Every structure is written in C-alpha cells, then in structure tokens.
Amino acid sequence: MPSSRLHKRLEHLERLDDLEPSGGRAERSRTSGRRAERSQETSGRRAERSERADRPGRAQPADRTPRPGRPPRTDRPDRDRPDRPERPERPGRPERPAPPERPDDPLLTAKLSVPRAAPGLVHRQRLLDRLTLATQGPLTVITGAAGVGKTTLAASWTASRAAGTAAPVAWVTLDREDTPGVFWRYVVEALLRTGVVPEAYIGVPACTDEVDHSLLVRIAAALERLPGPLVLVLDGFDLVPGREVRSGVRFVLEHAGPLLRLVVIGREDPLLPLHRYRAEGRLAEIRGADLAFTRREAAALLRGHGVEPDEGVVGALIEHTEGWATGLRLCALAMAQSDDPACFARSFTASEQAVADYLLTEVLAVQPPATRELLLRVGILDQVHPDLADALTGRQDSERILRDLVRAHAFLEPINGTHWHRLHPLFAETLRAHLRCEQPGLEPGLHRRAAQWFAEEGPSAEAVEHFAAAGDWGRAASLAVRQLMVGTMLAGPGEPAAARTFSRMPDDVPGAAPALVAAACCLSRQDLPGCRSRLDQAQRAQQARRGPQPAGRPAADGSPETDGSPDPDGHLDPAEELTTALLRLLAELPDDRTAEALAHRIAELMAALPPAELAARPEIDALRRYGLACALLRAGRPAQARAELDATVRGCPDDATVLLRHQALGRLALVEAVLGALGEAEQHGTAALGLADRHGIPPTHGSGAGHLALATVAVERGDAHAAGGHLDRAEALTDTSSDPVLLAERCVLRSAVELALGRRQAAVAVLDAAGPTGCPWPAARLAIARSAAALAQGDPATAVAVLDGVAPDLPARAVALGEAHLAAGRAAQATPYLAHAHAADRDATTATDVPLAVTLSDRVRAQLLHAHAALLDGDEEGARAHLAAALDTARPERLRRPFTDAGPWLRGPLARLDAQRGGHNWLTRGSGAGSGPGAGYTAGAGAAYGTGPDAARDGDRGRLVVEELSPREKEVLEQVARMMSTAEVAAELHLSVNTVKTHLRSVYHKLCVSRRRDAVDRARELHIL
Known part of the structure; x- marks a missing residue:
C-alpha cells in the first residue's frame, strides 16, 4: 500500500479511536498496530523488489516455470520469493467504507440536536400534557401528514421539561441515507450524550452497511441497567430504508427493560408490531387529528404573527385548513403582509403559492410515478372510491395505492366504515391546479367519467355536479330534475351545493329542465321576478316539445304544464311535473284556492313516486305545506296557516333542510305573534334566528320573519327600542321587501314604533310608502295601522275612512271603527261595532275552532271598547267588569299595547280597579314610590314606552322587567356575574360567541x-341572582 494511503488509513483509525469507549479503543489500537506493522513490511518488500526489477540485464531465473495451462508472464518483474507467488486480489471485493463522522461534525451534531422552535410558536399545553402522559409507557408513536406539527410537538415538549427533574432525552433526526451502521452509530452517540449510559459498555458498529447482533445486545443490556427513565426520540423513523433497522429497534425495545421510553415520529406507522403493543397497553398514539389546531390555538398563532383575528376569520381558516399547522402558519405569514387580513383569510385557498409549493414538494413529488398520476386524476373528486379511481386512471390496483397513501398520511384519510376516502381540501385544490398546468384539457373528460360512474351507481348529487363541471349542462339539469334536487336547492343549509353549481350555468342552455333549475336558483335567493320568468321559459319549452296543443295556464284543478319527456301517450314525467307545480306554488303567489289545488296535485304526484325515493326527499312535502301556508296567510286565514307551518317545521328534522326550517319557524313565530301567542312566538322566533346563526345562512337566503315576530312581541309588550332593533335587522333581509305579508308587517311595526316614540308624522309616512300589496290580509293590516295612526293624530274621520276597503266581517275592522267613533264622541254610531266586537270576543272564547282572524289583541281591545262605552253611559260597574276581563285576558301573554293605546280615559277606572283587587303590576314599567298601576299611562303611549316625561323622571332604575329571563339567559347572566368574558361564557356553556351576545342583548332589554355591570346589579335587586 502506498505511504499516502496508509497515512490516510491511520488517520481514520485514530479518529475512530477518539469515538470509542476505552475498552473498544484499546482493542482496536492493538489490531490497528499489527495491521500497520504488516503493511509497512509488505510495503518495504515491494519497494525492494521494484528496485531490483529496474536493474538492467536482470533475467528471469531458469528454474521458474509457468503455472500449467498458463503462459509465463513476461510483463512484470521477478519476485524476491519465487516459491511463494503473490496472492492476486479478489475480483469485486468492495472497499471498506469510511467510518462515521466525528460527533463534532456539523452533520452529526445537527442530527443529534433537538430542532429549534420557529418564531411565533404556539404553546399547546393539551398536547404537551398528552405527550408527558404517553411517555410513561415504553412506546409512543406520533404520526401524521407533512406539516401537521409532529416534530414541533416533540421538540417543544423536550424544551419545556425542567432540567434535572425530568428523564433525559436522546434525540436522533433520521434521513433516507441512514444505513444500519450509520443509524446505530447515531443512536449510540445520542445515548452517550445523555450521560446516563456507560460509555465503555456499548461499542460502535464495525461498518455502515450492517450491524453485528452483539452490538444490539450490548445496547439493550446498557439500557436495562439505566438508573432511571430515558427518552429516545427517533424523528423521521419512516425514512430509514430496509427492514434491518426496524428489526433491530424491535429487539432493543423488547430487551431494554422498563426504563426506556421510545418516541417514534414519522408520516406513517413504523413497521413494528403495534397491534400487539396496543393490545398489551404498552402503546400511546398521537395522530394527525390530535395535532390539528383548535380555534383557540389558531387565534393564538395569528396573534403571534401580529394579526388580531375575530372569530369569523378564525372559523374560516379552520374550515379551509382543517387545523393543518403549516397551512395556518403560511396563511398567518401572508396575513401579516396583507392590507386586509380578514378578507385574505376568508379567500385563502391552496392557490397561494407558498401552500401549493409545500404540498407539491413535500407530498406529491415524493410519490412514485403511478401514485402521482392517480393523485392528479382523483384530485377532481371530494371523495375517492377505489372503483372510481380505477375508472379515472384505467388501472386495477387503485385500492392498494390508496391504502398505501392512507398509511403514509399523504393527506388522504378513510371515511369510517366505508371504502371511501377523503382528500384534504387544500391538497385537492393543489392537485386540480397542478393537473390543469401539467395536462391541460384532461379535466373535463375526467369529470365526465366520474359523472357516468356516479350515475351508474344510482341517483346522486355527485353525478349532477360532475356533469356540470364537464360543461354538459343539459344532462346535469335533466338529472337534477329527475332526482327532485329542487327541494334540496330550496331547503338546504346556507347556499346549497346544487344552487352554487347551477349558478354558473349559462343563460342560453336550451330545454325546459335547465330553465326549471334556473328558476329554483332564483327562488333560493329570493328573486321572485327572475323565478317567474324562468318558469315561463320552461313552460314554453315543454309546450314546444309536446307538440301542437293549446297553450295556456293550468286548469282550475292546478295541474300544471310541466317540463318532462312525454311518454308514448303524451303524458309528462311525474318528477318534472311535480317540480314545476312546486315552483309555481312557491313563486307565483297564487290565491288560496289555486294554492290548495296545486298542493293537492303535488300530493298526487308524490304518491306516484317510488316510496324509497319519496322517503329520501322529505323536503318536498315540507315545501308543499310551506307554500300552502304562505298562500293561506296572504288570504287572511292565519289559523290554518299556523297549522301548515307547524307541520312544515316537523317535516324538516335535520340539517339538510335547515333553510326551510329557518324560514318556516320565522313565519310560524310571526303568525303566533299576530294572533297573540307571544310566548310561543318569542320561542320560535329565537329558534329561527339561532338556526341562521349556527348554520351561517346568508342574508340573500335568510328570512326576516323571525325578526319581525320578535319585533311584534316587543311592541305588544311595550318595548319600542327592542322592536326597533329587530326591525333594523329585518329590513336588511331580502324577503321583507319581496314578500307582501312580510313587507306589510314590517311597515305596520315600524309605524307602531314611531307612534310609541311620539313621531306621528313618521308613522303615517311609513304606511304611505308601503303602497298596494294585492293580497287581502296585508292590505287589511296596513289599513288598520293607518286608522290607528290617524286616530293618534286626532283625526277620527280619516281613521274611519281608511277602513272602507277592509272586509266588513273582519273583527279588527269593527274594533278600529268602534274606537274611532268613541274617540269622536259618537257613541250611537259605535254601537253596531260594539256588537260585532262582542260577538268576536264571545266566539274566540267559546268556539272550539277559533275564528280565523280573531287575535288576542282584538279580544282585549273589544273588551276595553265595551268598558269605555259603559263608562260613557255612566255604568261604572259594567266598565269595571269589562276592564277586569281585559286584564285577565291580556295577563298570560303580558299584552300591554291595548292599554297604552286606550287613552287617558283608562286612568281612573284602572286605578279604582287596582285599589279593589290589585295584581296589575305587570302592566307598569315604573315601580317607584307614587307610581301606581295606571300612572305610566296618563301621559299616553310615549310614557308607557318609557319615552314620556314620567319615564324620564323615573329613570332606568324605576323600570320593571318586561319579561322573565329564560333559563338560558339566567345561565349566561350567572357566568357574567362571575366576571367571565363573552368568549369564556361561550366555552363554559358550549355556545357560540354570537349566541351569547344575543342572549346578553335580550337580558339588557328585559332588565332595562x-x-x-348594571345588568348584574339589577338582577340582584330583583333577586334573579
């Protein structure tokens, strides 16, 4: 061996000696010394032979003969020992690899160091506590997709442990290049660095490619003799190739004794017998779902990046990212640079370059080519089935690939109990964008394949969505009509998916089915004129398809001309006929008789449908009842409308019909409020608003009926300010301007509030601006309100004149005319109306079927009217009896308005009656000394509503509670009294913050x-707390 190579070899050996324990070093030193001596002798002999070979005239010895069968070599010098030929080198023998790096090498040091925390790290105590508990056992597995915070959790947990009091932690960060020898060399060094493993006991691997079993025995034996617990963290364990490392880890874990705490971190489960450890109770698991950020943690992350979020922003981010740590962090970084962070958060998607780059690099690029192709193709789906993946890819092994992706936590998770899988929304968006870039023009064909697959599997909304995504709007609309998806579009939560899908449909798509679907889209956003126009278009298309038959509207039985493919006899498809009839019932505002005929025809068509299909569409019957109820209410039949609305609410049992339930509850509450069932109206109105709040129903789809109902309750109970607040919110919703009933009630209530606040001209102007309604019930309600406004202005003649167009048999008209004539001093002319009012009161009290338009307010006003007439006749006993009856009738619902509107004549009789029987404190809003039951009414309605001079003198402390607090309001107030914030109250009671705010506003109104602080003090004064 040349001298330079020898020196390098010796340097490697010396460096290795520095790494070894003393025993290992001594043994290796002796071995290395002997090898060095032999190498030097061999080198010297070779040099000497080379020198002799170079001498001129040197010939090969004569007795040297070549090996049999082999010619003599003449191209190399003679050996100094011809009797012992040189041993040839073995072909293909690998050179011994270099030993591992020194522990102070930057790479080795980095792999043995705990990763540093990133700026803005969120302290997640729930996860730290969970990992502390998990490491009480021998094995903890932390797995999840890329960027969910696996390493961050383990690193922050390690850093948070108190020095000297917790078990030491040995940390190793692993790579794909870590061969068995390198892996165990790092593990040994990490264990030695803790200072609790004896250095001279273990040794090191002899080479990088393999590890002698004796080394694993020594490691396990050393760990068995630990003085206390030791935590070994293997970060990226799934990256280490081959089975040798895993089998070695399993051996060490089995034989290391009870003090080793192994924490394995990776994107997929380690190939260890986890099922056995789990059954034995020796395994703790922290999965990706556990690592997902909660709303509170996401808000803390945003604040750490200098962004102060509101609850809506945090909710939008959690919805987009599903708590994915890296996605939230990337969004927070971008929000910190944005001029409008809230708007950015709500529009945050995978199109953000930082998110797309991360997912493409860390998730997609590391997959095999076949897996990448499958992911790009199934990215068009929200949910993936193996058979559907096969249809999109043309493969037969999609199930295996999907299973591997789930095991690798590649942002694909199985849906429990099914063969379906779900892609993370951001990852799916990234895949779709990458597909358009890499293979433009492929996406429509994939959507068409998916639509056909779904259509063959059975009726499904997915088939409709994929046909639409492929641009095949005709097939999408026809399929939607056949599947009665119009019901979902009108009853579903928020903006239903089908409505969003067809909102992108071009206007010029031919055929009746697209026109029907477009009509449903218009109706879902309260666009009644647009819906009627589309219905006309659909009927023209169906008429053209049916051939030369007389055109026209449906017959008197309500049978509509519908869009549908005619059978050989010329009849239309029942589903399409039903869809058209339902849209007409809801959008064309028919009179009550036509509406009843249409509802009957819809029921017949429903009976013709297969029972299973009908059971899957409960919203169809609920919509039928709702449309009929609205028509009955327009016609002035509120009692029947109430029954149909109650059936509608009961027919909307789940979240799939939340929009219809919200609308029906609001209308039901409004009808109840008008009829005088104020307690039930408040309950149902609050429920309607709660549904809109919890499900995020947008203003374009929500109903203002719930706010109008609560405003009616507030007006009738004497709280003009609360009524004004509900009216302001109702006016922001579309249907209070497009629906004639809701528009009329809005104007009636606004006029009542203006009168209560003493603004009589404004009250008249509001009613004049309402204009004609074209429906009996709204027109009558507006006329009676105009009469009350004229009477408040001291104009009895106008009060009588505006009632000319109201139906003569309406009890409210008789009461209003009687009040006007008595106010003008015309007792004789009031007599007929008194008789009518008395008959209405008697019928409402005794009849089993309450007359349709008799309200609680009409009954109380009729009783007060008789009391006033008796007083004018000098019959104080009769006046007192009628007044007592009025009080008894109004007390259960705390109906105050008829008494505040009665005028000054009521002061004396009410005071004398109170002196005799008492019990009328519920009427007053002032409770100080000298303010008797009738005191608040002597100055007219303004004083009664707390705006007159008496109310100003008494002040807020003198006002009584308008209504008892509900149990939930009391719970909220109790938490507020404990000095808890709104967010803390919401968390304590498991409510949303907006719901808590709604309850607090109601408490403020009720406690005045x-x-x-004032609410708490007032509640304690009244012994509520």
Missing part, C-alpha cells in the same frame, strides 16, 4: 340596562 345597557351594560354588564
């Missing part, structure tokens, strides 16, 4: 305060 405007601040938390």
Whole structure:
C-alpha cells in the first residue's frame, strides 16, 4: 500500500479511536498496530523488489516455470520469493467504507440536536400534557401528514421539561441515507450524550452497511441497567430504508427493560408490531387529528404573527385548513403582509403559492410515478372510491395505492366504515391546479367519467355536479330534475351545493329542465321576478316539445304544464311535473284556492313516486305545506296557516333542510305573534334566528320573519327600542321587501314604533310608502295601522275612512271603527261595532275552532271598547267588569299595547280597579314610590314606552322587567356575574360567541340596562341572582 494511503488509513483509525469507549479503543489500537506493522513490511518488500526489477540485464531465473495451462508472464518483474507467488486480489471485493463522522461534525451534531422552535410558536399545553402522559409507557408513536406539527410537538415538549427533574432525552433526526451502521452509530452517540449510559459498555458498529447482533445486545443490556427513565426520540423513523433497522429497534425495545421510553415520529406507522403493543397497553398514539389546531390555538398563532383575528376569520381558516399547522402558519405569514387580513383569510385557498409549493414538494413529488398520476386524476373528486379511481386512471390496483397513501398520511384519510376516502381540501385544490398546468384539457373528460360512474351507481348529487363541471349542462339539469334536487336547492343549509353549481350555468342552455333549475336558483335567493320568468321559459319549452296543443295556464284543478319527456301517450314525467307545480306554488303567489289545488296535485304526484325515493326527499312535502301556508296567510286565514307551518317545521328534522326550517319557524313565530301567542312566538322566533346563526345562512337566503315576530312581541309588550332593533335587522333581509305579508308587517311595526316614540308624522309616512300589496290580509293590516295612526293624530274621520276597503266581517275592522267613533264622541254610531266586537270576543272564547282572524289583541281591545262605552253611559260597574276581563285576558301573554293605546280615559277606572283587587303590576314599567298601576299611562303611549316625561323622571332604575329571563339567559347572566368574558361564557356553556351576545342583548332589554355591570346589579335587586 502506498505511504499516502496508509497515512490516510491511520488517520481514520485514530479518529475512530477518539469515538470509542476505552475498552473498544484499546482493542482496536492493538489490531490497528499489527495491521500497520504488516503493511509497512509488505510495503518495504515491494519497494525492494521494484528496485531490483529496474536493474538492467536482470533475467528471469531458469528454474521458474509457468503455472500449467498458463503462459509465463513476461510483463512484470521477478519476485524476491519465487516459491511463494503473490496472492492476486479478489475480483469485486468492495472497499471498506469510511467510518462515521466525528460527533463534532456539523452533520452529526445537527442530527443529534433537538430542532429549534420557529418564531411565533404556539404553546399547546393539551398536547404537551398528552405527550408527558404517553411517555410513561415504553412506546409512543406520533404520526401524521407533512406539516401537521409532529416534530414541533416533540421538540417543544423536550424544551419545556425542567432540567434535572425530568428523564433525559436522546434525540436522533433520521434521513433516507441512514444505513444500519450509520443509524446505530447515531443512536449510540445520542445515548452517550445523555450521560446516563456507560460509555465503555456499548461499542460502535464495525461498518455502515450492517450491524453485528452483539452490538444490539450490548445496547439493550446498557439500557436495562439505566438508573432511571430515558427518552429516545427517533424523528423521521419512516425514512430509514430496509427492514434491518426496524428489526433491530424491535429487539432493543423488547430487551431494554422498563426504563426506556421510545418516541417514534414519522408520516406513517413504523413497521413494528403495534397491534400487539396496543393490545398489551404498552402503546400511546398521537395522530394527525390530535395535532390539528383548535380555534383557540389558531387565534393564538395569528396573534403571534401580529394579526388580531375575530372569530369569523378564525372559523374560516379552520374550515379551509382543517387545523393543518403549516397551512395556518403560511396563511398567518401572508396575513401579516396583507392590507386586509380578514378578507385574505376568508379567500385563502391552496392557490397561494407558498401552500401549493409545500404540498407539491413535500407530498406529491415524493410519490412514485403511478401514485402521482392517480393523485392528479382523483384530485377532481371530494371523495375517492377505489372503483372510481380505477375508472379515472384505467388501472386495477387503485385500492392498494390508496391504502398505501392512507398509511403514509399523504393527506388522504378513510371515511369510517366505508371504502371511501377523503382528500384534504387544500391538497385537492393543489392537485386540480397542478393537473390543469401539467395536462391541460384532461379535466373535463375526467369529470365526465366520474359523472357516468356516479350515475351508474344510482341517483346522486355527485353525478349532477360532475356533469356540470364537464360543461354538459343539459344532462346535469335533466338529472337534477329527475332526482327532485329542487327541494334540496330550496331547503338546504346556507347556499346549497346544487344552487352554487347551477349558478354558473349559462343563460342560453336550451330545454325546459335547465330553465326549471334556473328558476329554483332564483327562488333560493329570493328573486321572485327572475323565478317567474324562468318558469315561463320552461313552460314554453315543454309546450314546444309536446307538440301542437293549446297553450295556456293550468286548469282550475292546478295541474300544471310541466317540463318532462312525454311518454308514448303524451303524458309528462311525474318528477318534472311535480317540480314545476312546486315552483309555481312557491313563486307565483297564487290565491288560496289555486294554492290548495296545486298542493293537492303535488300530493298526487308524490304518491306516484317510488316510496324509497319519496322517503329520501322529505323536503318536498315540507315545501308543499310551506307554500300552502304562505298562500293561506296572504288570504287572511292565519289559523290554518299556523297549522301548515307547524307541520312544515316537523317535516324538516335535520340539517339538510335547515333553510326551510329557518324560514318556516320565522313565519310560524310571526303568525303566533299576530294572533297573540307571544310566548310561543318569542320561542320560535329565537329558534329561527339561532338556526341562521349556527348554520351561517346568508342574508340573500335568510328570512326576516323571525325578526319581525320578535319585533311584534316587543311592541305588544311595550318595548319600542327592542322592536326597533329587530326591525333594523329585518329590513336588511331580502324577503321583507319581496314578500307582501312580510313587507306589510314590517311597515305596520315600524309605524307602531314611531307612534310609541311620539313621531306621528313618521308613522303615517311609513304606511304611505308601503303602497298596494294585492293580497287581502296585508292590505287589511296596513289599513288598520293607518286608522290607528290617524286616530293618534286626532283625526277620527280619516281613521274611519281608511277602513272602507277592509272586509266588513273582519273583527279588527269593527274594533278600529268602534274606537274611532268613541274617540269622536259618537257613541250611537259605535254601537253596531260594539256588537260585532262582542260577538268576536264571545266566539274566540267559546268556539272550539277559533275564528280565523280573531287575535288576542282584538279580544282585549273589544273588551276595553265595551268598558269605555259603559263608562260613557255612566255604568261604572259594567266598565269595571269589562276592564277586569281585559286584564285577565291580556295577563298570560303580558299584552300591554291595548292599554297604552286606550287613552287617558283608562286612568281612573284602572286605578279604582287596582285599589279593589290589585295584581296589575305587570302592566307598569315604573315601580317607584307614587307610581301606581295606571300612572305610566296618563301621559299616553310615549310614557308607557318609557319615552314620556314620567319615564324620564323615573329613570332606568324605576323600570320593571318586561319579561322573565329564560333559563338560558339566567345561565349566561350567572357566568357574567362571575366576571367571565363573552368568549369564556361561550366555552363554559358550549355556545357560540354570537349566541351569547344575543342572549346578553335580550337580558339588557328585559332588565332595562345597557351594560354588564348594571345588568348584574339589577338582577340582584330583583333577586334573579
């Protein structure tokens, strides 16, 4: 061996001696010395022979004969020992690899060092505590997709441990290039660095490619003699190639004794017998779902990057990223540089370059070519089935590839109990974008294949969505109509997926089915004119397809002309006929008789459908009932409308029909409020608003009926300010301007609030701006409100005149006319209306079927009207009896408004009645000394609503609670009294922050305060707390 190579070899050996324990060093030193001596002797002999060979005239000895069968060699010099030929080198013998690096080498040091925390690290105590508990056992596995925070958790846990009091931690970061020898060399060095493993006991691997079993025995024996627990962290264990390392780790884990705590980190489960460890209770697991950020942790992450988020921003980020740590961090970094962080967060998708680069590099690029191709093709899907993947790729082994991806935590997770898998939304977006870039033009064909696969499997919304994504709008619309998806579009939560899909459909797609679907889209966003236009287009298309038959609207039985493929007899498809009839019932605002005929026809068509299909579409019957209820209400039949709305609510049992349930609850509450069932109206109205809050129903799809119902309750109970707040929120919703009933009620309530606040001209102007409604019930409600406004202005003549167009048999009209004539001093002219009002009151009290338009307010006003007439006739006993009856009727619902609107004549009789029987404190809003039951009414409605001079004198402390606090409101107030923030109250009671704020606003209104501290003090004064 040349001298230079020998010296290099000796230097390697000396460096290795520095790494070894003393015993190992001594043995290796003796071996290396003997090898060096032999090498020097051999080198000297070779040099001497070379020198002799160079001498001129030197010939080969005569007695040297060549080996049999082999010619003599003449091209090399003679040996100094001809009797012992030189041993030839073995062909293909590998050169011994260099030993591992020294421990102070930068690469080795980095692999043995705990990773440093990134700036803005979130302290996640729940995970730290869980890892502390997990490391009480022998094996902890931390697995998850790229960037979920596996290494960050282990590193922060290691850094958080108190020095000297916790078990030492040996850390090794692994790579794909770590052969068995290199792996165990790093493990040995990491163990030695802890200072608790005896250095002279273990030794090191002899080479990098393999490890002698005796080394594993020595490692296990050393760990068995540990003085206390020791944690060994193997980060990236799934990267180490081959089975030799895994089998060695298994051997050490089995024989190391009870003090070794092994923590294995990787993207996939280690090839260890986890099932056995799990069954024996020796395994702790922390998975990707456990590592997902919660809302509170995501908010802390954003604040760590200088972004102060609100709850909506955090919710949007959690929805987009599903708690993926790297996605949240990349978004936080971008938000910190954005001019509008909130807007950026809500629009954050995988199109952000940083997110796409990370996913493409860390997840897609590391996959084999076949797996990459499969991922790109199934990226068009929200959920993947092996058979569907085969259809998209043309392969037969998609199930195996999907199973491997799940095991590798490659942002694909199985859906429990099925063969389906789900891609992470950001990863799916990245795959779709990459597919368009790498293979443009392929995506529509993939969508068409997927649509055909879904259609062959059975009715599904996915087939419709993929046909639409492929640009085949005609097939998508026809399939949607046949599957009765219009019901889902009108009843589903928020903006249903089908409505979003067809909102992209071009306007010029021919055929009746696209027109019907477009009509449903218009109706879902409260665009009634657009819906009617599309319905006309659909009927023209179906008429053209049916041939030369007379055109026209449906017959009196409500049978519509529908879009559908005619059978040989010329009849239309039942599903398409049903769809058209349902849209007409909901959008064309038919009168009650036509609506009843349409509803009957829809029921007949439903009976013709297969029972299984009908059971899968409960929203169809609920929509039928809802459309009929709206028509009955427009016609002035609120009692029947209430029954149909109640059936609608019961027919919407789950989240799939949350939009319809929200709308029906709001209308039901409004009808109940108008009829006088204020307690039920408040309950149902609050439930309607809660649904919209929890499910994020947008204003374009939500209903203002719930707010109008609560405003009615507030007006009838004497809280004009609360009513105004609900009216403001109702006016921001579309249907309170497009629906005639809701528009009329909005104007009636706004006029009542203006009157309560003393603004009489504004009250009249609001009603004048309402315009004609074209429906009996809204028109009557507006006319009666105009009469009340005119009477408040001291104009009885106008109050009578505006009622000319109202149906004569309406009890509210008789009461309003009687009040106007009595106010004008025309007792004789009021007599007929008194009789009518008395008959309405008697019928409402005794009949089993309450008259359709008799409300609680009408009954109380009729009783007060009789009391006033008796008082004018000098019959104080009769007046007192009627007044007592009015109070008894109004008390259960705390109906105050008829008394506040009655005028000053009521002060004396009410005071005398209170002196006799008492119990009327619920009427007053002032409770100080000298304010009797009727005191608040002597100055008119303004004082009663807390805006007149008496109310100003009494102040907030003198006002009574309008209504008892609900149990949930009391719970919220109790938490507030404990000095908890709104967010803390929400977490304690498992509510959303917005729901807590809603309850607090209601508490403030009921306690007549405007601040938390005042609410708590007032509640304690009233012994609520």
